[in-house]
Amino acid sequence: MVSYIQCDDLMKVFKLGNLEVQALRGLSMKIEQGEMIAIVGPSGSGKTTLLNIIGGLARATAGKTWIAGRDITNASNAELGKLRQKVVGHIFQTLNLIPTLTAYENVELPMLAVNTPANERKKRTTDLLERVGLTLRAKHKPDELSGGEKQRVAIVSALANDPPILICDEPTGDLDTETGAKIVRFLHEVNKEMGKTVLVVTHDPAIARQTDRIYRIMDGTIISMQKPSESAAASAALMAQMYKDRLIETNIEISGLQLMYKKQNIDAANFAERWNNLNQTKHFIEQELHRMGF
C-alpha cells in the first residue's frame, strides 16, 4: 500500500558547472492523510529541496514520489502545475508575497488562476483573512505588515484553493515565542479543524514537539523518526539537538551580520534590529539548553 505522501529513495543532484551538489541522497518517508509532520535538520541538509519536490516545483534526479496517493514521479509539467494549484498549498521560506498587491489581493490571486467565480472568491478571501485575524489589514500591502502578519497572509494564500495538503518552510524566522506560537496554533487549526495534512519544516523545537511525528534529516537522508507523544526522553534529546544546531547557525548569522555592517552593506537601523533579534534568539536558546541541563 502506498501512503498518502510517500518518497522512495529520492536523490537530488544540483550541477554547478562541473561541481555536483548532492542535496538528497536516498531519502524515504511516508506520511498518512490527516497527519501533522515536522521535518527538522541543520541548515543545508535538504529540507527545502524535499519540500520543492513534494510541492511539484522541482523534480528528483532519481527515486519515486506519491502525492495524495498519486504517483507524480513522471508527471508532466501541466500535471505538476495542477498539483501546485489544487493539491499542495506551499508556504515558502521567503513567503513570496507580491509586494504591489494588498493582503486581500495576495490571498485572492490563486483563485483567479483557477477561474473561481467572483462571489465565491470574495467569500473565501474574506473568510480566510478573518480566520487569521487580518480583516482590518486586508487593504495593506506586504511592506505595511509585520513579519507575523505577512506570514499569516502567506499561509491563507496557500489555502486559497482549499488544497488537501499544506507544506510550510520554516514559518518562524528567529525563535520568537509569541509570533511562533500564533503560527503553530493556526497550523494546528488547519490540520485538526480543516482536516488538512500538514508538513512543516522547522528549526523551532516548540513547533516540532507539537506535531504527530518528527522526521530528522541530515545530509539529504532521514536519520530518525519520532513520535513526541511516545518517548519524552527521546524527544528531549532531539529538542536539545535542534537547539544546538540553531545556536551554531545563529552564531554564524551574527558573524555574517557584523561583516555586512563593516562593509556597509546594511544600514544602522536594520543592523540594530537584526542584531537585537539574533541576540535575543541566542539568549533564548542558551536559556533553554541550560534548562535542559546543558
Ligand SMILES: Nc1ncnc2c1ncn2[C@@H]1O[C@H](COP(=O)(O)OP(=O)(O)O)[C@@H](O)[C@H]1O
Ligand atoms: N538550486 C540549487 N543549486 C545548487 N545547489 C543547491 C540548490 N538548492 C539547494 N542547493 C544545495 O543543496 C543542499 C540542500 O539545500 P536545501 O534543500 O536548501 O537545505 P535546507 O533547506 O535544509 O537548508 C545545500 O548544500 C544547498 O547549497
Ligand SMILES: [Mg+2]
Ligand atoms: Mg531551507
